[in-house]
Structure formats: structure tokens, C-alpha cells
Amino acid sequence: MSSELIRMLIIIAAIALFFAIFFSVIPVRLWISALASGVRIGILSLVGMRLRRVRPSDVVRPMIKATKAGLTISINQLESHLLSGGDVDHVVDALIAAHRAKLQLTYEQAAAIDLAGRDVLEAVRMSVKPKIIETPSIIAVAKDGIEVKAIARVTVRANLTRLIGGAGEETVIARVGEGIVTTVGSAENHKSVLENPDSISEMVLNKGLDSGTAFEILSIDIADIDLGKNIGAKLQIEQAEADKQIAQAKAEERRAKAIALEQEMKAKVEEMRARVVEAEAQIPLAISEALKKGNLGVLDYYNMENIKADTRMRELIAEEDDPDEIVG
Known part of the structure; x- marks a missing residue:
């Protein structure tokens, strides 16, 4: 292979490499489409987008739609919104829809709504169709x-x-x-x-x-x-049931108090009976002591016993007789 042929192949490869790099860095077809649509944008602007890691098509195509719809928006505004994390295509579509419906919506408002996390296009549609x-x-x-x-x-x-x-x-x-x-x-x-x-x-x-x-x-x-x-x-029934339970609780409390009082009275009665029995047990001792000291004679003692026996007999007779006959 001659040296001239090798030199020619190198030149062709260099030219092919140059055009490959040129078309990969500079979106010529997108630039031509923009010019044909009336969007004035320079090659250097597209190259700058590449350097800023922005896909030129994400900015240029919405710009073409906006220009065709008669909107006045700059490339810098769209690129700034895209770099801020916004949806440029959605914003442009919303502005076009608002423009067609004659709604007052500026680019700044649409961009702010989009960055706030709301669907600006859906909002415009809801403004037109409730x-x-x-x-x-x-x-x-x-x-x-x-x-x-x-x-x-x-x-x-x-x-x-x-x-x-x-x-x-x-x-x-x-x-x-x-x-x-x-x-x-x-x-x-x-x-x-x-x-x-x-x-x-x-x-x-x-x-x-x-x-x-x-x-x-x-x-x-x-x-x-x-x-x-x-x-x-339902509330009245529940209230009545609650009142019933309260009344039952109070009645049970009164019943418990009455039982306690009855038990207390019984205990007092038993105590009194015990005292009476104790006192009666002391009577023979007292009589014996009185007889010893001569404070009570024997005849007086027998007279007292006769009176007690007579009184007991009268009580028994009164219990056996009819009360009406006694009154008569």
C-alpha cells in the first residue's frame, strides 16, 4: 500500500471523526428546525447547553411550541426553569392552554406553580372545565x-x-x-x-x-x-340504664348501711342482756350480804318473794285472758 493512499485514508478518517464530534456536540438538525420555526438561537447557545448538561431538545422544542402559539418566552427562562427542576414542556403547554382560553397566566406564575409541586396544566384545564x-x-x-x-x-x-x-x-x-x-x-x-x-x-x-x-x-x-x-x-336508653345502675348502687349502699345498723343494734341488745344477766346474778349476793349485816330481815325477804310470785301469777293470768273480757 502506497504512502499517498495511507495519507488519504488518514485524512478521510480525521474528517469523519471531526464531523462525528461536531454533530454530537452541536445539534445541527435541532438548530435548523428552530430557525425554520422562527426561533432565533445561536449555535453557541446550543453548545453552552451541552456544557451545562442540558439537553437542547428539552428547551428548544417547547420554545418552538411557544413561538408557534404566539407566546413571548426567552430561551434563558426555559433553561433556567429546567435547571431548577421544573417541567418546561408542562409549563409551556399550560401557557398555551391559558392563552387559548384567554386566562390571565404569566410565565412567572406558571413556573412558580410548577415548582411548587402542582400540576399547572391540570390547573388550567380545571379553570376552563370545572x-x-x-x-x-x-x-x-x-x-x-x-x-x-x-x-x-x-x-x-x-x-x-x-x-x-x-x-x-x-x-x-x-x-x-x-x-x-x-x-x-x-x-x-x-x-x-x-x-x-x-x-x-x-x-x-x-x-x-x-x-x-x-x-x-x-x-x-x-x-x-x-x-x-x-x-x-339510644342516648336516652343509655342514660336511663346509667340512672338505673346509679339508683341500684345507692339502694345497695342504703341496704348495706341498714344491715350494718341492724347488726350494731343487735350487738347493743346482746350487750344489754349480758349486763342484765350480770346484774341479776348480783341480786342473790346482795340479799345474802344484807341478811348477814342485818339490813334485811327474813320476813322482809319472804314478803318480797311473795310479792314477786304474786306479780308473776297476775302476769300469767293476764296473758291467758281475752283482752276484751279484761276490759269488760
């Missing part, structure tokens, strides 16, 4: 104690100005549930709630439940309403 949020079964109790179960459908529209820092769907559902519980609880009876379920919607809607949320509540409709347990009767 969303229906259905609450779970909400249980409330009217003044007559009857349980009322209600399911509400809340029609909301996204509020683009309050998406950043505004509360989400969970807060709306919680507030609507609280409003339904309060409204039903203020009703005199469950019949009035069943007859006018729209009154619940009106009262709840007038409470301004969308304050501080990312939504604007358009309507609240009661989708289903049903009756549950008689909570009032």
Missing part, C-alpha cells in the same frame, strides 16, 4: 336525635392566583363535611332536612368554604341523603 369532587358519606344528627347520612358533589374551579400556598381538595372536602354537619345539627328535626335538601347546599355554599384554598366553589349539590340510627333514643 371539576366535580364527591365527598364520602357524611353523618350528621338533627335536633330530634335522628342520624342523617348525606353525600355531596362539589363543583370547583381552579383559582390560578391562589394555587401557590392554597389548600387542596382534602381541605374542601373537610370544610364541606363540617358545613353539612353544622347545618343538619341546627335543623329542628330530620323531616325538614329530607324535605329541603337544597337548603343544606345553600347554607353550606354561603359559608365561603373556598377561602384560603386553591379552588373556587361553584356549587354544592346533595347527591344522596338517607336516614341512619336514632341516636337520641
